[in-house]
Amino acid sequence: MTEPAPLPKIRIRGLRKAFGAKQVLDGIDLDVPQGTSFVVIGGSGSGKSVLLRCILGLITPDEGIIEIDGVDVLRAPQREREERLEEIGMLFQNGALFDSLSVWENVAFALLAPTASPRLSRAQARVRANDVLAQVGLDASVGDLYPSELSGGMQKRVGLARAIADRPEILFFDEPTTGLDPIMGAVIDGLIVDCVKRMGSTAIAITHDMASAQRIGDQAAMLYRGKLVWQGPASSLMHSGNPMVDQFTHGRREGPITMELRR
Amino acid sequence: MNAFLDLVALIGRTVLAIACGTGAITLFALEGLSHLVRPPFYWRVFLGSLRDTGFLSLPVVALTALFSGGVIALQSYTGFAQYHAQSAIANIVVLAVTRELGPVMAGLMVAGRVGAAMAAQIGTMRVTDQIDALTTLRTNPMKYLVTPRLLAGIISLPLLVVVADILGVMGGFTVSTAKLGFAPETYIMATLNGLKVEDVTVGLVKAAVFGFLIALMGCYYGYTSRGGAEGVGSATTSAVVSASILVLAFDYLLTDLFFAQ
Numbered sequence: 001m002t003e004p005a006p007l008p009k010i011r012i013r014g015l016r017k018a019f020g021a022k023q024v025l026d027g028i029d030l031d032v033p034q035g036t037s038f039v040v041i042g043g044s045g046s047g048k049s050v051l052l053r054c055i056l057g058l059i060t061p062d063e064g065i066i067e068i069d070g071v072d073v074l075r076a077p078q079r080e081r082e083e084r085l086e087e088i089g090m091l092f093q094n095g096a097l098f099d100s101l102s103v104w105e106n107v108a109f110a111l112l113a114p115t116a117s118p119r120l121s122r123a124q125a126r127v128r129a130n131d132v133l134a135q136v137g138l139d140a141s142v143g144d145l146y147p148s149e150l151s152g153g154m155q156k157r158v159g160l161a162r163a164i165a166d167r168p169e170i171l172f173f174d175e176p177t178t179g180l181d182p183i184m185g186a187v188i189d190g191l192i193v194d195c196v197k198r199m200g201s202t203a204i205a206i207t208h209d210m211a212s213a214q215r216i217g218d219q220a221a222m223l224y225r226g227k228l229v230w231q232g233p234a235s236s237l238m239h240s241g242n243p244m245v246d247q248f249t250h251g252r253r254e255g256p257i258t259m260e261l262r263r
Numbered sequence: 264m265n266a267f268l269d270l271v272a273l274i275g276r277t278v279l280a281i282a283c284g285t286g287a288i289t290l291f292a293l294e295g296l297s298h299l300v301r302p303p304f305y306w307r308v309f310l311g312s313l314r315d316t317g318f319l320s321l322p323v324v325a326l327t328a329l330f331s332g333g334v335i336a337l338q339s340y341t342g343f344a345q346y347h348a349q350s351a352i353a354n355i356v357v358l359a360v361t362r363e364l365g366p367v368m369a370g371l372m373v374a375g376r377v378g379a380a381m382a383a384q385i386g387t388m389r390v391t392d393q394i395d396a397l398t399t400l401r402t403n404p405m406k407y408l409v410t411p412r413l414l415a416g417i418i419s420l421p422l423l424v425v426v427a428d429i430l431g432v433m434g435g436f437t438v439s440t441a442k443l444g445f446a447p448e449t450y451i452m453a454t455l456n457g458l459k460v461e462d463v464t465v466g467l468v469k470a471a472v473f474g475f476l477i478a479l480m481g482c483y484y485g486y487t488s489r490g491g492a493e494g495v496g497s498a499t500t501s502a503v504v505s506a507s508i509l510v511l512a513f514d515y516l517l518t519d520l521f522f523a524q
Contacts, residue, residue, distance in 0.1 A: 058395050082401060090399040096392035100384075110400045114303030162400075 007070050009034040009170065009202040010055065015064035017050055024050045025061065026226035032219075037196055037203040039217030039234055041210070041248065043257070046223045048206040052172055055204070056090060057081055068170070082115075089163035089201075091192075093175040095155040097147035103158050104129040104143030110166045132161045136191050153184040157191065164195050171196060173205035177212045189215040210249050213237060222248065224257060291409075291483050298403070298410040309411035316377045316412075316478070317419030321426060323376060324369045328427035331364045332356055332434025340443050349443075353453035356435030361462040362522075365427040366420075367514050370473035373420060374480075374506035381412055381481025382502035386488035386495035394486070409482045413475060420474030421467040428463065465521045472517065473510050480506040 008031040015028040024047045032038045042048050053059040055066055057073065066073050073081055097106050108125035110116060120128065130140040136157040147155060156176065163171060176192060177185035189212050196203045205216050213220060217234030222245050230242040238249050247255030298304075339355045385408055388394050397404045432454060439445040480502045488498035 053395075056395075056399060058398060085399060085401045088399060090396070092392045092396055094391060096396040098393055098396070099387070109402075113400065113402055114305070115401050 006034065008032055008067075009036075009069065010204070011065070011067040011070075012055070013065040015051070015054060015061050015066065017047075017054060017059065017061045023226050025054070025064075028064070028223075028226075028228055030221065030228065030231075032202060032204060034202055035200055037193070037205070037216055037218045037234075039213040039220040040204065040206045040223055041208070041213055041220060041237070041245075042206075042223035043208075043248065043259075047226045048223055049174060051223065052174055052204065052206055056088065056172060057085070086117075086166070087169040088172065089166065089168035089170070090172045091156070091159045091163045091174065091176055093178055095147070095159040097155060097158055097162070099147055101146075102143065103138075103145050103147065103150070104133070106147065106158060107132055107143070107161045107165050109162060116166075128165065129161075132165045133158075135164070135195070136161045137187075152179050153181075153188070156180065156184075156188050160188070160191055160195065164199065167199055169201055171201045171203040173203065173207075173216070175207055175209075176205060176216070177207065177209045182211075185209065185212055186215070192216055210237060287487075288479070288483055291486070292413075292479050294405055295409040295413050295479070295482065298406040299414060301406075303406070305407050305411050308407060309415055312412045312415035313419055315380065316373065316415045316474070317422055320369075320373050320376055320419070320423055323372050324423045324427050325430050327368045327372050328360070328365060328431040329434040331368055332360055332431035332436075333438040334434075335359050335364065335431075336435040336438040336443065340439075349445075350453065352439060352443075352445075353435070353450050354457035356439075357432055357454050357457045358462065360431035360435070361428050361458070361466045362518075363466075363514070365424045365431055366466045366469040366473060367510065369420060369423045369427045369470060370477065370510040370514075371507055373423065373474070374477045374510060375503055377416075378477045378481040378502045378506040379499045381478065382485040382488070382499045383495055385482060385485025386498040389486060389488050390491050390495060404486075409486065412478045412482055416474035416476075416478030417471050418474070420470040420477070424466055424470035428466065461521075465517070468521075469514060469517050472513055476509045476513060477506045480509065 010030070010032040012028055012030040015025050016023070017025040028051060040048050040051065050059060054061045061074065064074075068084060068087070071080070071084070073084055076084070098109070101109070104126055105112070107129040108120070111120045111125045111128055112122065113119070126143070129143055133140060133143060138154065138157055138161070142150075142154070142158075147158070150158065173192060176188055180188060192203070192205070193216060195201070203216070205213070207213050207216075214234055214237055219231070220234040220237055221228050221231040222242070223229070224244055230240060230245045232240060237245065240246060240249070243256050246252075247257050335356050336352055339352045340349060343349050343351055388408070394404045394408070397407055436447070436450055436454070439450050440447050484498040484502040484505070488494045
C-alpha cells in the first residue's frame with residue numbers, strides 16, 4: 001500500500017486576477033512543498049508581484065483556490081486569515097521599513113504588536129531585535145538608527161531581519177536583490193538561504209536576477225502573460241530546454257517572448 | 264441634440280462621482296471610528312498624533328488667534344465709534360472669538376499644517392508598501408494609522424481652541440487698552456459680562472467636529488493615494504482643500520443648528 005503524497009505547504013489552483021481588461025493572472029496552478037525554496041521568474045508586468053500579493057491576502061483574486069496547510073485562505077474567516085499571517089514573513093522589494101521607527105523597532109514590530117503571542121516588553125524585544133540583527137550581519141548599534149540613515153544593502157538586511165524576527169513558517173521575497181551591486185546581492189542571497197535552511201521555512205521568491213534565482217531556489221517556475229509556462233529545478237534554469245525560459249534567462253531579443261513596445 | 268446629451272452625461276458622471284466619493288469617505292470614517300471600541304488601541308501612535316496635532320500646532324494657532332482678536336477690536340472700534348458704541352467692543356471681541364474666530368481659525372490652521380502632514384505621511388507609506396508591510400506584520404492599518412489620528416483630531420482641536428479663545432480675547436484686550444484708550448478694568452468687566460458658557464461650549468463642539476474632519480481628510484486622501492510622489496502631492500493638496508472647505512461648510516451648518524432663532 002502506497003502512502004498518500006504529502007500535503008504541499010502552499011497549493012494554488014485556477015488562480016485568476018484581472019485589472020480592468022488586463023488579465024494579469026490567468027489560471028495559475030502551483031504546489032510548493034514544505035521546506036522548499038521556490039523561485040518565480042518572469043518579465044516586468046508578467047504577474048509575479050500580483051501572485052505574491054494574492055497569496056499574502058493583500059489582493060483578492062477573481063477566481064481560484066489558495067491553500068496553506070490545506071486551509072483555503074480565501075474562504076477562511078477573517079480571524080483565521082489574520083492568524084495565518086503569524087506564520088508568514090515578507091521581505092518587500094524596497095524594504096518597506098517604517099520611516100518613523102528606529103531600526104530595532106522595525107525589526108521587533110511584530111513582537112511588540114498588541115496581538116503578538118507572547119507579547120514581549122520593549123526591553124525583551126530590543127534584545128531579540130539585536131539577536132536577529134546579528135543573524136543578518138548587522139551590529140546592535142545599527143538598531144538605534146533610522147531607515148533613512150541606512151544604505152540600500154543595509155535596508156534589505158533590516159527588511160530580512162524584520163521578516164524572520166517572528167520565526168515564520170513561510171517567507172516571501174519580492175525582488176530581494178533589486179538595486180544592489182552583485183556582491184551585496186550575493187550577500188543578501190546567502191543570508192536568505194541561511195535563514196530559510198536554519199528555520200526550515202518554506203520560501204517563495206520572485207526575481208529577475210538569474211544568479212539570485214539559482215542561489216536561492218530549489219524549484220523554479222516562469223510566469224509569462226499570467227500563465228506558468230515552465231516549472232522545474234532552479235539549477236536547470238540556464239539550460240531548461242524551454243524556448244521561453246532560455247530566451248529570458250539568456251536575455252535574447254529574438255524568441256517566443258515579445259515585448260510590447262510603443263513607438 | 265448631441266451637445267445636450269453630452270451635457271446630461273457630464274452632469275450624471277459628476278453626480279455619480281460625488282456620490283461614490285461621499286460614500287467611500289463615509290465608509291472609511293465609520294471603519295476608522297469602529298476601531299475605537301474594538302481593541303487593541305495603539306496608545307503610542309495616539310499620543311504621537313496628539314503631540315503632532317495639538318502641541319506642535321500651538322504656536323501657529325496662538326499667533327493667529329492673538330492677531331485676529333486685535334484686528335476685531337480695531338475694526339469694531341472704527342465702525343462703532345461713529346455711533347458712540349465703543350463700549351460694545353469687548354462684547355464683540357469675546358463673542359466673535361469664542362463663537363467663530365477661535366474654532367474656524369484654529370481649524371484652518373490645523374487643516375493646513377496637520378491635514379497636509381497626515382496625507383503626506385500616510386500617502387508615502389502607501390506608495391512605499393509600508394501599509395502592506397503593516398498587514399503582513401499582523402497589524403490592521405486602519406486601526407494603527409487612522410483611528411488614533413481621528414481621536415487625536417477630535418481631542419486636540421478643542422484644547423487648541425481653548426488656547427485660541429484666551430489669546431484672541433487677550434489680543435482684543437491688548438489693542439483696546441494700549442491703542443484705543445480703554446481702561447483695563449472696564450474692558451475686563453465688559454468681557455466677563457459678555458462671555459457666555461454656551462458660546463464657549465458650542466465653539467468647542469465645533470472644534471471637535473473640525474478636528475475629526477481634518478484628520479479624516481488627511482487620512483483618507485493619504486490612505487487612498489496612488490502613483491508615487493505625484494500621487495502623494497495631489498493627496499496632500501486634496502486633503503488640505505477639502506478639509507478647509509468642510510471646516511467652513513460645517514461651521515455654517517453648526518452655527519445654524521445652535522444659534523438660528
